Amino acid sequence: MNGDANPTRAVPSGLGAADRMPAVGNASTGRRGRSMVSRAAKGTLAARVLASMKPGELRWTVEPASCLLHKAQHWDELNHHAGELPFLRTAFLLPLLASFGNGHERVAWGFDAAGQLQAAAVLTRASAWHWHTFQPSQLPLGAWLHRPGAELRPCLRSLFRALPGFTLSLGLTQLDPAFTPRVEGPAMSGVDYVDTAWLAVEGDWSSYWESRGKNLKSNLRKIRNRLESEGLALRFSTVTAPSDMARAMEDYVRLEASGWKAEQGTAIDVSNGQSAFYARMLQNFAATGQAELWCLHIGDDLVAMDINLLQGRTLVMLKTAYDTAFKQYSPAYLLKQEGFEREFAQGRTSRIEFYGKVLEWHTRWTDRRRQLYHLNVDRWDWPRRWHQRLKS
Template sequence: MKWTLLPAARFPEFAAQWQALHAASGASALLAADFVAPLVAEFADKRVLLACCNKAGATVAMALLTPGGRGAWSTFQPAQAPVGLWLQQPGIALAPLADSLLAALPGFALVLGLTQMDPALMPRPLDAGRIRTRDYIDTARVTIAGSFADYWNARGKNLRANLKKQRTRLEKDGVAPRLQISRAPEEMAAAVADYGRLESSGWKAGCGTAVDAGNAQGRYYRAMLEAFCRRGAGSVYRYWFGEQLVAMDLCIEDHDCIVILKTSYDEAVPKSLSPALLMREEACRQLFDEGRFARIEFYGRVMEWHLRWTEDVRTMYHVNYYRWPGLARLHALLAKGGKPAPATDAQTKEASCNSTK
């Protein structure tokens, strides 16, 4: 195995190679070249590297990597990426890939961190030898099977009764709720601008993390959604109370899954109404009726409201691969003493202002 390291800015030259590996590995839309290229363009600095591994003339792994602490490297993990930017062919063990990559990285790399890995995409390896893993967050998804009526009847009585009560109130007040779905690439600029206005009117404005059509986040989501929509794999859900925009979802899709990347709602709406949940009910009903997808993925940390919609929860994880087994054991002892290993912490430390859900 031979790794080639290049500046991440050259990703567009290797996008087709990345996409071919993505297709061969059956990875999520979150790892498609259309998702990754705008991340690099907007958020990668000069330290970020594109790593390509070849074996017998075939590309078997690719990743985007950034330096961490002394002797540490990890997958590039901007807040907009729910999973670590690592691809590998199925059937290839992680250890030889990581071992050869450690040897190729600049300086004397001691540890390689793979951050925010999804066990649904890559099975969690056992803690053994030079590999150590640790939990990241629990995340949830809805499995689309059977009728929406059966799914909805299996939800909690309080959720169903509360949303029914809200719809009755809206009808009594003469307010007509409406779900709008935009899928055309030329509609994404306006959609991201609308989303930014919703998000900027709420608590994220005070944190400085709200999407805005003119900031890096806004540029990223517009470019990414336009690219997905050009191939029929992007969608934006808007929910209206009459002429008032009250909630939005930004989504991407692959052959059997729709991923809800970001959700926002109008915080000026009375607390007795839940526009995001009302939107979610209508959107789920339509997705069940269409039967296009097998799953709705939320990603992000499981919240109480997620558990009202699904019991399907799994634990995402980090991987540290060490140059020496003794270093792995040392970091494991430090972790038991309340001092976590540094290879992934710098990339995954979460502040509430960076929450996307």
């Protein structure tokens, strides 16, 4: 990390010599002596600053987001401790920044007094006085990480002093209370975002399927009988090889182009940068065996696809698409039935996360949900209290 951003910070072990806090040395004469005096002064100041840190405060340094290219291991190691969500790995964030960043994003690194990395964020400036987490629509949660046990209030309040310019407010967007418990208080307020659904993969498939609604089970049974009577075979397959991801995304783009997303202009398209992002991102994850596209064929036709990422025992469903020419067969439902039954049988996952707003089709598969939220943090509490008094 660039020491010029904050010469008084502590850094974790494992960074290069150029990134380390300068050591205190004895003063000498001449140019070399002046350099040693400067290093000694900085080292003394660093020690004073660290000693004056209040409990829970962090020493932050802020760098251009391009630093993630050569400091990916530090971000990913923190993510491992902070929930291990696949879309918050640099394998996802780097192609996302390349496709949808404006070049002005910053990465903030927060270290405790012992030099251990406790928190990190990719931030973008919303105005002269406001920063918020990097949040393009392709990213399910805001680009924020912190170790369990890190106190959010002092951690964030100490970030204000490190951000460029004079910052009055900071926004952490689309937080998951499963990994960032909701904390409110002076100068901190949470804002409800959306409910998100998730499926617990526990027990056996037959018990789970029996627990689902009558309409879902009946409709899919009728569709399967209809396909059989028409001589149309169902086939489930997966795409996992890095070399197959670009072609698979071409198939996915074709499926989305047939539906309502194309009509609304939100479908993945080669002209809006999304296709290139997903192809690069999926190649990254496929290289480590953590990308899996589910495909459903009816006869010789590919009719539905799901884009999934795997991390630990969690499968995250990022996107789904189907060919509207086959909508009478409910291909998206058939695909999920095939995929979910496979997950129950294999036992490799314990939960399937949908993320995003709960839709009606989510409720067909699960009854579990939790509320995502935004967190707004102000530099001071008095403007909010003063505004509330004026309103009362």
